[in-house]
Amino acid sequence: MASILPLQLSHVRLAIGTTIVAEDFTLALAAGDPTIVVGANGSGKSTLLRLCHGLAIPTGGTIAWARDPKGQQAMVFQRPSMLRRSALANVAYGLKLRGMPREMRTAIARDRLCRVGLEAIADRPARVLSGGEQARVALARAWALDPQILFLDEPTASLDPAATRALEDILRAMADEGTKIVMTTHNLGQARRLGADIVFLHRGRVLEHAPVERFFRSPGTPEAAAYLAGELPW
Ligand SMILES: Nc1ncnc2c1ncn2[C@@H]1O[C@H](COP(=O)(O)OP(=O)(O)O)[C@@H](O)[C@H]1O
Numbered sequence: 180m181a182s183i184l185p186l187q188l189s190h191v192r193l194a195i196g197t198t199i200v201a202e203d204f205t206l207a208l209a210a211g212d213p214t215i216v217v218g219a220n221g222s223g224k225s226t227l228l229r230l231c232h233g234l235a236i237p238t239g240g241t242i243a244w245a246r247d248p249k250g251q252q253a254m255v256f257q258r259p260s261m262l263r264r265s266a267l268a269n270v271a272y273g274l275k276l277r278g279m280p281r282e283m284r285t286a287i288a289r290d291r292l293c294r295v296g297l298e299a300i301a302d303r304p305a306r307v308l309s310g311g312e313q314a315r316v317a318l319a320r321a322w323a324l325d326p327q328i329l330f331l332d333e334p335t336a337s338l339d340p341a342a343t344r345a346l347e348d349i350l351r352a353m354a355d356e357g358t359k360i361v362m363t364t365h366n367l368g369q370a371r372r373l374g375a376d377i378v379f380l381h382r383g384r385v386l387e388h389a390p391v392e393r394f395f396r397s398p399g400t401p402e403a404a405a406y407l408a409g410e411l412p413w
């Protein structure tokens with residue numbers, strides 16, 4: 180299938196009322212290894228993902244895909260909401276909406292649950308699962324759609340270290356199979372482990388977009404250096 184990437188944002192601006200939420204997001208997201216978005220609270224990370232995913236419409240600038248991204252993008256939210264159904268039904272739901280026959284969607288949903296290590300709880304109500312399990316169900320749900328690009332907003336923020344690593348392993352597997360991962364995080368160790376390139380946001384602007392090694396070794400702006408210093412140790 181032809182790639183919907185790169186995704187090019189040019190001087191994207193978002194004003195909500197009198198508040199400037201995004202000042203200037205200029206950025207290209209290319210196919211390949213994961214891109215990690217970092218920045219202080221309120222710097223615009225969630226806004227950037229929402230804009231990319233089409234959940235917020237820019238009040239200025241342009242967002243351009245290489246081709247129509249319809250159905251080829253997915254997003255995992257910080258606190259994923261689960262339908263009042265089994266884990267399996269949650270994972271299959273998006274496929275149902277796409278009109279996929281029951282047998283086929285159930286098979287895919289089982290496969291994805293299996294790959295996130297949750298085959299044993301497929302029939303349990305999703306809402307009674309632990310936070311870590313729900314995070315994996317949310318990931319399986321996105322994975323079932325086989326998106327070309329997957330946006331994740333701090334998916335490990337409320338997870339313990341073991342659950343965090345488990346989620347990282349899954350993301351790496353998805354990336355290896357060709358899904359472009361774009362993820363925000365406050366966990367700089369995670370950014371280093373997963374990221375090929377880092378996008379650094381500051382006050383609604385993209386201040387840096389650099390290969391991971393270079394970003395951590397020699398940040399190109401005083402703001403990024405200060406951010407990294409403040410977050411030590413990772
Ligand atoms: N719907 C909104 N209305 C007004 N201000 C908003 C809205 N959404 C976000 N903001 C503001 O925009 C800035 C960026 O928010 P956000 O993208 O959530 O940052 P981050 O995810 O990096 O913490 C913050 O100052 C936030 O308060």
Ligand SMILES: [Mg+2]
Nearest residue numbers: 224225226332
């Ligand atoms: Mg956020």
